[in-house]
Structures are given as C-alpha cells and as structure tokens.
Amino acid sequence: MQPYRFHVLACDQRKPDGLGCCNGRNSSLAIDALRRELAARGMLDDVQLTVTGSLGLCERGPNWVVYPEGIWYSGVTPADVPEIVSEHFQNGRPVERLTNKDEGAVKSEIAENRNRMLTSLKAKDAAGALPDDFMDMIRGYQASRILLTAIELDVFSLIAKCGDNASAAAVATDMATDPRSTEVLLNALVALGVLIKKDRNFTNAPLASRYLAEGSKDDARNALRHNLSLWTTWSTLTERVKTGYVTAWRDMSSRNEDWTVPFIAAMHKNAAMRAPIIVRAVGTEGISKVLDVGGGSGAYSIAFAQANPKLCAEIFDLATVVPIAAKHIANAGLSDRVTVRVGDLRRDALGSGHDLILLSAICHMLGPDENLDLLRRARAALAPGGRIAIQDHVMSEDGTAPRAGALFAINMLVGTRNGSTFTNSQYRDWLISAGLKNVQHVTLPGPNDLMLASL
Numbered sequence: 001m002q003p004y005r006f007h008v009l010a011c012d013q014r015k016p017d018g019l020g021c022c023n024g025r026n027s028s029l030a031i032d033a034l035r036r037e038l039a040a041r042g043m044l045d046d047v048q049l050t051v052t053g054s055l056g057l058c059e060r061g062p063n064w065v066v067y068p069e070g071i072w073y074s075g076v077t078p079a080d081v082p083e084i085v086s087e088h089f090q091n092g093r094p095v096e097r098l099t100n101k102d103e104g105a106v107k108s109e110i111a112e113n114r115n116r117m118l119t120s121l122k123a124k125d126a127a128g129a130l131p132d133d134f135m136d137m138i139r140g141y142q143a144s145r146i147l148l149t150a151i152e153l154d155v156f157s158l159i160a161k162c163g164d165n166a167s168a169a170a171v172a173t174d175m176a177t178d179p180r181s182t183e184v185l186l187n188a189l190v191a192l193g194v195l196i197k198k199d200r201n202f203t204n205a206p207l208a209s210r211y212l213a214e215g216s217k218d219d220a221r222n223a224l225r226h227n228l229s230l231w232t233t234w235s236t237l238t239e240r241v242k243t244g245y246v247t248a249w250r251d252m253s254s255r256n257e258d259w260t261v262p263f264i265a266a267m268h269k270n271a272a273m274r275a276p277i278i279v280r281a282v283g284t285e286g287i288s289k290v291l292d293v294g295g296g297s298g299a300y301s302i303a304f305a306q307a308n309p310k311l312c313a314e315i316f317d318l319a320t321v322v323p324i325a326a327k328h329i330a331n332a333g334l335s336d337r338v339t340v341r342v343g344d345l346r347r348d349a350l351g352s353g354h355d356l357i358l359l360s361a362i363c364h365m366l367g368p369d370e371n372l373d374l375l376r377r378a379r380a381a382l383a384p385g386g387r388i389a390i391q392d393h394v395m396s397e398d399g400t401a402p403r404a405g406a407l408f409a410i411n412m413l414v415g416t417r418n419g420s421t422f423t424n425s426q427y428r429d430w431l432i433s434a435g436l437k438n439v440q441h442v443t444l445p446g447p448n449d450l451m452l453a454s455l
C-alpha cells in the first residue's frame, strides 16, 4: 500500500548526556521546517512525515529516511529543507550531498551506536545515575527562567527591530544590558530553539517570530508576562507548606496594572480559545440574560452574545478589570448587549432574573465555604428555571488527577488564601446545598470541565 508518494521517517531521538543524538543536533528545527515547507507548497497529501526514535546514525544527525526509495539523509538542517522538497519530492532527484550510499557502512554504524547506547545505559544504571526524564523535571526551571528573562527584556522584539539580524553587542546596547551576559543569554536561546545564530548574528526562529516579538501575528508577550508574577509566587511554595501562611497573597483589587494587565491578557488568550467550546456545551436556547461572575476580559460573554443575537450579558468584576473587558466588548461591537458592573464576588448580591450564571475559573480562587456562599448568592439571582455553569478543573476524588489540576492546586496554594482545585463530589455537594438540581459533570477537551446545575 502506498497512500503517499513519499514517507519521511525523521529521527528526533534524545539520548543520555554524552551520546550523540538527533535531538541534540536540533532535529526538531529541521522537522518544523519540513512541515512548513510541505504546507506552503500544498504537498501535505503527497509526503507523509513521521517523527521517529533512533535511526542509528547518531553522530551524524539529524537523520531522515525517505521511502519508497529508502534514501538515507544525514546532517539535515532547516536550510537544506527547501532543496530536499523541490529536488527530491517535486523533481524526483534525491539531494546527493546529504545521502548515505554505503549500505554496509550504514549497517555497521547503526550496530556500533546501538551497542554504545546499551553500554552507556547499563553503566548509568549500575552507577545509580538518576533517570534523564527525572533530571529534566528537576532542571525545568532553567529553560523556564531563560525564556522568562528574554520575554521580560523583550529580546525578540528588539531582534525583529534590527531586521532579524543582530549581534549580541547591538542587542546589549539597545537594551542597556551587560554585553557578556547578554551574549550568554542569546546563545542559550539558540540552544532552546527560539533564536537562530549565523555568523555571530541572531535572528528569531519561527516560534519567536510568531508569538514573541512586537507586531508578530500571534503576539503573546502580554499573556506570557503573567508567568513572571507566578515565578515569584511559586518561589514561596516551601514556606507556604512549612507555615501554612501565604506570603505572596494580595487582594486582586489592590494589584497594580503591571500585575493585572498580563493576568487578564493570559486569561483572555485561553478564554478566547475556549469560549466556543463552552457556548456549544452550555447552549444558548432560552437564555436571554447572562451574568458572567468574575468575567475577566469578557471573552465568554462576548461569545454567548455572538451566538444568540437576543442574548444580553453582564460582566461582574473588579474596578481594575472592567475597563479591560469594556475595551474587548467595544472591539467586538457589542457594547449595546454586553455590559460591565463593578463588584466584589466574595460578598455582593448578584442581581436577579439571570437565565444563566457563568462561573469560569472562579471557584478555584475560593475555599469550600466561600464557594458554597457564592453559589447560594448565585442561586438567589437566577430566574425561574435558570442555570449555573461552572468551568474549572474537576479532580479525581483523591485529588491527584488530572495532572494539570493537581499542579494548578499548587498555583492556588501559593497565590491565594483558600483556593484549590476541587472534586466532582465537592461541586455536587455545594450545588445541592445551595438549592440547585440536575447536577451534571460535562467533560471537555483540555484541562477544565463543566459542572452544570439548574433551579
């Protein structure tokens, strides 16, 4: 069977430190380049790309094998990709300078590398060396800190401004930073695959060009800057566990713009993506009045209003946040049907006559008693037959899964006084105690689910 004209097996194997491997030679960059080149030339139906483990020529990677001919390419870089696609896949002429032709030599090199790998694994095991995956988790802060510092200093915008061809000295002068430290940072960003270095000059790799530079297509800098705030709060975890006291907590209403703007931008990025899923799962039939408690950027209210032209929504949030929501609403041309109200969800009454009250990413900020109180006030604000929709992590009964929810509970532990992630039974108990019925757990794609209930 040959459903494609060509099938590329592209190695992206990682091996223990000290052994050559394709991943260590930036195979993922060449693989990304192939994906983009095939898409740009409309060839995704002609060439199937499969990313694989080791092909055995580890010291010469990145390695690809192309079938049906069985052509073995070695040392493939992103710069080689257009030639491979045009010459090999379009004109049927393999790129000779990258091919291995001596089958016997290839076989013995593969066997030699396999033996070296097995010997190394045995030696590591015998020496009691920690597994690589575990060490990657332990050192996860390194890549994170490098990227966060680059985002904090806006390195990628500056490189784009220099026409995507900047020396370390030029970047340091422009940022008014220490030249030696700047070069070390830029080199590490190359190693992480977000910059490319050629002739001592740096350019943004595709990921940085698309998401990390001012004016880029999907500029995510504002949203990502929220992680700078989280770096600080997460650093208090040991203290929090030892003392139970949350040192990093501050009431959101007293947070300044530097904290609030990236926070709401981060919420908006996620909410804009999830809003259609939530609207579909909840539905809009019979709903004319929505209250979006802690509505943030307003992405969910906007999506509900767009889905049903008769629906009006009100975003209830802090004074520091509603101006941001008002801007998103105005941009969507919905200021007549989506309105904002300043209030405190911890104590204020929530109005009356709402057909739907949405609590998206709210309950995790609060403790059990606060959630029960909020749901009681929400119930009192519903119209007859009204519904409550909670979007949040819904945890296994022992609180350990899904993984994203267990880690998010730590985010709440270090950033809030009583917040956490809660189980299906906890939500069910609160909703029923608040006087609601028909409690339903709807699983959704992604880390958050829906808990639905009605009067």
Ligand SMILES: C[S@@+](CC[C@H](N)C(=O)[O-])C[C@H]1O[C@@H](n2cnc3c(N)ncnc32)[C@H](O)[C@@H]1O
Pocket: 252, 267, 268, 271, 293, 294, 295, 296, 297, 316, 317, 318, 321, 343, 344, 345, 346, 359, 360, 361, 362
């Ligand atoms: C995690 S965000 C969720 C935003 C939005 N619902 C979403 O899903 O994208 C929490 C929201 O609750 C708001 N908030 C926090 N404390 C509040 C309070 N005491 N009163 C009203 N809103 C509050 C925040 O400003 C923020 O918009």
